[in-house]
Amino acid sequence: MVWVSEKEPAESAIVELESLVTTLGYEVRAVISQRRPRPDKAYYVGTGKLEEVKSVANATDSSIIIFQNRLSGTQLNNLEKYLETEVIDRDQLIIEIFARHAVTNEGKLQVELMRRKKLLPKVLGQGAVLSRQGGGGGGGGGARRGGGEQQQELDKRSIRREIRELESKLEKLTRDRALRRKRRQKNAVKVVSLVGYTNAGKSSLMNALTGAGVGVEDKLFATLDPVVRKMNLNGREVLLVDTVGFISALPHEFVDAFHSTLEETVESDLLIHVVDASSANAAEEYDVVNSVLEEIGAGEIPVLTALNKCDKLFDDPVVPAAENTVRVSARYGFGLDELKEKIAELLDILDK
Helix, strand or coil: CEEEECCCCCHHHHHHHHHHHHHCCCCCCCCEEEECCCCECCCECCHHHHHHHHHHHHHCCCCEEEECCCCCHHHHHHHHHHHCCEEEEHHHHHHHHHHHHCCCHHHHHHHHHHHHHHHHHHHHCCHHHHHCCCCCCCHHHHHHHHHHHHHHHHHHHHHHHHHHHHHHHHHHHHHHHHHHHHHHHHCCCCEEEEEEECCCCHHHHHHHHHCCCCCCCCCCCCCCCCEEEEEEECCEEEEEEECCCECCCCCHHHHHHCHHHHHHHHCCCEEEEEEECCCCCHHHHHHHHHHHHHHCCCCCCCEEEEEECHHHCCCCCCCCCCCCEEECECCCCECHHHHHHHHHHHHHHHHC
């Protein structure tokens, strides 16, 4: 793993990146960092550090090099050529994790859209390489240069066409989802969405509240496709929605590709912000989720904070005080009755 920043990376950030790497099934052989005021335009790292990366990769027999930083298409191509091995950045790592966990047709389409949008800059970054094909000199070299540039243009057009087709398919699914929401609204069914940092225990809480049977793993982004289940609150039925967890520095392609899924959150009547209260970085994760909610237009929806995994706590959780907060343990069922009562109370207030 390679990390470039103006200051030394925080231990928690390195641990999170390692968790992403192991979630995809890779083993971390080495972590290399460099402090730079600004990235190198060609390789992101400096040439001296680049040689170190190559040397360590060879010594550890690494088959892939992962950058924490977002790389341009040109940088990705330059790095792969110099290091003679596959190079991906954090965005691509997250996209590949999504690809592993996508189950529904919509989830798979969303992942493919993210992949195509990430691939396009890499193709564009090949321009300098393609323009040098065949070297200098007479018509033969010029013809070969033209062929390279022509192939690049064909690749660009092909990827852009695929992006349009994927967006068109997702737009249809978005319209279908909107129709279902209208029917729910017509029937006055309230929607409560679980939101939170990835691996905060949203799926476990969904199972505990509804018996949904959602797969639960101690991995990042274990749940990708949205799950909707009925929840009974003293005779009143509401819909509980569990969807993908958030993470710091989400790829901007994520918000674009998952627009229709995230609309389920935006159109909710109430959000339950599930926080891993046992996490050493609970406060930072809490802030990240709130920032993402603002970004997708859900910042004004009423929120109930569920401090999950309280069975692991020995002290008070280090999370900013919130008006409506309940301590729970989805694993052991602690606090679930209080949580349901609070949900019902807040929904009653919304009805008035």
